[in-house]
Amino acid sequence: MVGTMGAGMLQIYTASIEVGNAAFTALMRDSAQNSIYREKLLHVSSIGPGHPGQTIRTVDRDRVDLEKIILPPEIVEVLQHSVSTRLQHHEMLERHGHTSKTGVLLHGPPGTGKTLMSKYLVGAWDKFTAIAPMGMQVETLREAFRLASYLQPSLIVIEDVDLLAERRETNANVTGLQELMNEMDGLAMTAETIVIMTTNRPEILEPALASRPGRVSQAIHFPLPDDSLRERLFKLYCGEASVADVNLAKWVERTNGSSPAFLEELCKRALIFAAERTGDAASLSLAQEDFDCAIYELVVFGGQLTAGILGFPSRADDGSEMDGIL
Numbered sequence: 001m002v003g004t005m006g007a008g009m010l011q012i013y014t015a016s017i018e019v020g021n022a023a024f025t026a027l028m029r030d031s032a033q034n035s036i037y038r039e040k041l042l043h044v045s046s047i048g049p050g051h052p053g054q055t056i057r058t059v060d061r062d063r064v065d066l067e068k069i070i071l072p073p074e075i076v077e078v079l080q081h082s083v084s085t086r087l088q089h090h091e092m093l094e095r096h097g098h099t100s101k102t103g104v105l106l107h108g109p110p111g112t113g114k115t116l117m118s119k120y121l122v123g124a125w126d127k128f129t130a131i132a133p134m135g136m137q138v139e140t141l142r143e144a145f146r147l148a149s150y151l152q153p154s155l156i157v158i159e160d161v162d163l164l165a166e167r168r169e170t171n172a173n174v175t176g177l178q179e180l181m182n183e184m185d186g187l188a189m190t191a192e193t194i195v196i197m198t199t200n201r202p203e204i205l206e207p208a209l210a211s212r213p214g215r216v217s218q219a220i221h222f223p224l225p226d227d228s229l230r231e232r233l234f235k236l237y238c239g240e241a242s243v244a245d246v247n248l249a250k251w252v253e254r255t256n257g258s259s260p261a262f263l264e265e266l267c268k269r270a271l272i273f274a275a276e277r278t279g280d281a282a283s284l285s286l287a288q289e290d291f292d293c294a295i296y297e298l299v300v301f302g303g304q305l306t307a308g309i310l311g312f313p314s315r316a317d318d319g320s321e322m323d324g325i326l
Helices: 017-033 073-088 090-095 114-124 138-150 174-186 227-237 248-254 260-278 288-301 303-310 320-324
Strands: 002-005 008-011 041-048 051-059 102-107 129-133 154-158 193-199 218-221 242-245 285-287
Touching (some): 041 138, 073 102, 073 114, 073 218, 138 154, 138 174, 227 248, 260 285, 260 303, 285 288
Parallel strands (some): 242 285
Antiparallel strands (some): 002 008, 041 051
């Protein structure tokens, strides 16, 4: 019999096709189990314009402390059930006739923790091969799913899936959308693969992708943090610096509607201003003026573009909404 393995070809000569198929299956299973890519984080990308083929690069996994991801507890709980528990008990599920195969969509405003949570999941489950397509080309997606099937149990992480999976009526890359849906459908029912997708714009996604259980089994909304979460985020991002001279309650109120990404940058800039003001970067004590200067640079000097990128609520053109901020 003849079997293809990537770009190569393997020929097996046996007395019967049944014996040959069994030998080829065993060989493929063993090669997958001993692959140098197993249990790695793989970035898959095209070689470049005019050059067919894909490159596969191993990269270090980010180790994210779950205690430093400030989210509503119900989000963490659902994610644990949708992803972590499936990964932890995939062998038990298999014994009962189920697999860990599923699609999970993380959606919400920019900067609310979707990417951070994806990094946590990839880092926490280092016994599973993780694959991230770095681009939306058809060939890149095809190779990513091929690797996921070959190296299962596996995770596929597709960031900003709306760039590929916008609804057909307005999608300039329908071929890529169709390839994504075909690849998700093509995962065998016995596949041990979880596809994690993130988007800031769930409303523009193709319904055939986002509303079909066989492709997406769980959608999880990441909201902007409420008062209690913003207070915890301020304390987290200020690190070991003293905030005794800062009215955090007022800053929690002033930053209503802001994303965690904005709060992180605000605290980072405040720390820089404090270090410049005191000349002591070893033992910092934050003051009200440090936050005043930081938010001025971000919101007033940076304008709506900077504020929008970091996830700060838009303001009126006349600046009236700034009265409660500065």
